[in-house]
Amino acid sequence: MTWNTPGLDELPVYEKLSKLARDPFDLTAPGAISPDRILSYKASAAGFDLLFSTQRVDDAVINALQQLADQSGAVDQFLAMKRGAVMNRIEGYESENRQALHTAGRDIFSEPPYNAEATQQAKRQLQDLKVFLDELDSGAVTNAQGEAFTDYVNIGIGGSDLGPRALYRALSAYARENRRVRFISNVDPDDAAAVLQDLDLARTLVGVVSKSGSTLETLTNEAMVRAAYSRAGLDPVKHFVAITGQGSPMDNPEKYLRAFHMYDYIGGRYSATSMVGAVMLGFGLGYDAFIEILRGANAVDRAAEERALRKNPALLLAVLGIWNHNFLGHETVAVLPYSQALLRFPAHLQQCDMESNGKSVTRTGARVSFSTGPIVWGEPGTNGQHAFYQLLHQGTTVVPAEFIGFRQSQHDMDLEIEGTTSQQKLAANLLAQALALAVGRKDENPNRFFAGNRPSSILLADKLEPYTMGALLALYEAKIVLQGFIWNINSFDQEGVQLGKVLANRFLEHMGIARRGEARDRDRYPESWTMLEAAGILQEDETV
């Protein structure tokens, strides 16, 4: 069975939406954002409310967007994905031909699961992890001196870094006592050096994460950290844990204390809830906290089956995004969490969204005739208000925004100043920004004029906890794949990263040739040789 649907612009409702987009709802008209509108433009699931009265939509647009969801079969495809359909393929061309089963790893709470085999594999890994974490607690596993591990270093890049790092940063308020986690990702040697600088290696576990066991950056950083262990006279096999594919070069008990497995049906950018995030988060926050993350994610995975937009915030986010991007023509979307703990969540979304949907061909290999994935960027509020919000309010480019906020803080430390707590100030600012962007302001001074009609949504939950974080993660994952289904693109491959790898190897070969003093194949590769010379990188090598 294939899941090629008509492209966005071949769906019957496309014409209607295009027509509606010529005269979108005017948020600046007096009374436009009425109490009725605010209260009814709201969707809820898994602890999150999505308020969208400040989007440039009215009932006609919402109905058309519902038709868009229906006609594209987005929800059916989501269900098929969960059941194990081979969603990761390009029909008629060589492609990865894989399932996309990141949802299976959190489908552990009900019987029968959507895909029994994948969920069974996930459960086995979770069981192994629980045993390992218990052994760390009981003292059955310690360092050579019999001491407990207090630190964990995660070595990985891309999906083996950004999602796990965002989750740990979001939840480190709940870190277990005497447990800290750090991250090394970049092939820049200063990344590992800075982390190693103030680490007690003897008390540190090192988790190396690579599905293939061959990611250059990760192996390089692993070697740097292993060298530090050797210098310190410590045995790496007592400290290094592998998170890798079964049978990969890293799946080797002679080199690693333990190995946990990841599977080819979960892409890196969707892997935070697999062992990729589990081992590190289990160490840092505890096993139960990780299960709560899965529970929150699973609640969204289930809500994402709902056909009605108002019961399915992920689907609603998806079609509102398409409205803003394809019909109103906005190239970017800003994700603006009013929570310092979500500092690195936008960086995770940049990968999850832009690597998934930054595509130019449909699932039959045809060139798309419409825009696919937007550029995703953002920083926490209120910080952003003192930075780039000037452009959001008065720039010549309209940036749709997705605000994320919480009613309560994580740490129980707040202070009332001028009659309100900091958490209240934070919430007031979030709501104020959404309203200000929407309604704008007239002013005689043209420099104080705000055009308004800058659309946004607000996602709200009670408190950023493991369950909420899991739900938020899954909400965006589901948004992204649902958009991919509607665009009829493959959101699960990443062929666009290959060319850079090929060329990087060519530059590295040149460096080796220059270093060894061999004849330079300059005629064959005039561009890369000259770029190296112009960059002044070869000169130093020649003096070696």
Added chain:
Amino acid sequence: MTWNTPGLDELPVYEKLSKLARDPFDLTAPGAISPDRILSYKASAAGFDLLFSTQRVDDAVINALQQLADQSGAVDQFLAMKRGAVMNRIEGYESENRQALHTAGRDIFSEPPYNAEATQQAKRQLQDLKVFLDELDSGAVTNAQGEAFTDYVNIGIGGSDLGPRALYRALSAYARENRRVRFISNVDPDDAAAVLQDLDLARTLVGVVSKSGSTLETLTNEAMVRAAYSRAGLDPVKHFVAITGQGSPMDNPEKYLRAFHMYDYIGGRYSATSMVGAVMLGFGLGYDAFIEILRGANAVDRAAEERALRKNPALLLAVLGIWNHNFLGHETVAVLPYSQALLRFPAHLQQCDMESNGKSVTRTGARVSFSTGPIVWGEPGTNGQHAFYQLLHQGTTVVPAEFIGFRQSQHDMDLEIEGTTSQQKLAANLLAQALALAVGRKDENPNRFFAGNRPSSILLADKLEPYTMGALLALYEAKIVLQGFIWNINSFDQEGVQLGKVLANRFLEHMGIARRGEARDRDRYPESWTMLEAAGILQEDETV
């Protein structure tokens, strides 16, 4: 004297550039990126090389861009700015009416300076700072127990946080022994709570940064930290340092150990090289390192006076940016540092660029008829390669990129693996990405086809050190103001942040009314009251 120039589209060369943009240089043509082109499309100053052979420009475009610079009088305006012209104004309307003299603070190396008064003020502040830092070293200033301070917490937001934080992160490899710096910025109470959690208050200096002495977030966080000092039985006046405007509510020796001054002729986003960055960086890195930052910045400020594009990388970056944004129509620009130490530099640039140039009116208050400042975003490479580069290579939106790299690492810790060091791998990847984006690749498999013609520049220096960092900071500051001059907009105000503040106060007033059980003025403010109710924020208050 006023500095209103014709708007971009009124300059004589505008037509020519528009025509040239219809058929921009094809980077994918065989041999297009010739050795000659690579070697000659290069500009250098202050230790940086700017390579731009992978931009979609040819000699005709470069000549036209030179005319653009000339006709707009950008360099003359830059000089006038340095001398103290009132660049921060909107003619005919109420506006800030201030000079823009951030360059004066680093114009301390030659006589006479461009603006004697401002440089004199900067020198006096530097002198005071040197005395203070010496007293910390000599033990003349200690905590109540006579111990030296080891930690510093910077409390500020926007320009009082992002630039200083980016600089400290970039240079923390050179931090003085037993000196650490942390940052609190967000009104989110979890920001302060997380920092306070593992801090030895007794050994900590707290720098509070606010020009007006009335920034809500900063005062709120200061109060939270002061409360922690009180709980710990420590006297804040022995620990708190003010960086503020002369005569502000914070310029108060009864509350602060010392006060350092900032002046209204330096906007927040240009203030990292004033006392805003100086006190924190002087503590963390030492006074001499800070002077080196100033020296690097000053070198760029001087190079920015050059009229020839190839001698003025800042001007070249400025006009290449305008070419990509206004003529080729790209909404965003990605800043991609191949240096983990520059992790937070893009966030600083988001403020510096988007708050400066996210404007819709000219310096005479006319609505602009062209696009102003782009959306700036980015993350370090190689991390980004495993994240959003898929979209850069194969997405439907073209993103011009500015790569930043260094020939050497900061920490002297590198390892040769497969014949190359990590630093070499980093450089190879940077060059490979610029080339891959430019030339693309044909392939029978449409999913492996790369369209190419995605423009980029490469900025290279030997090593990220204080001097280099100062130069890089000033390079972007100069790029930004030069673009503003060419667009004829005021890059120094931020009226766009006001509406959000007004509305946030309204929401806070509502919260107070609800809390005190008073009658709600719902008829007057139906939107904000209903938003609060829909958000579920008031309900909790009512139960208080």
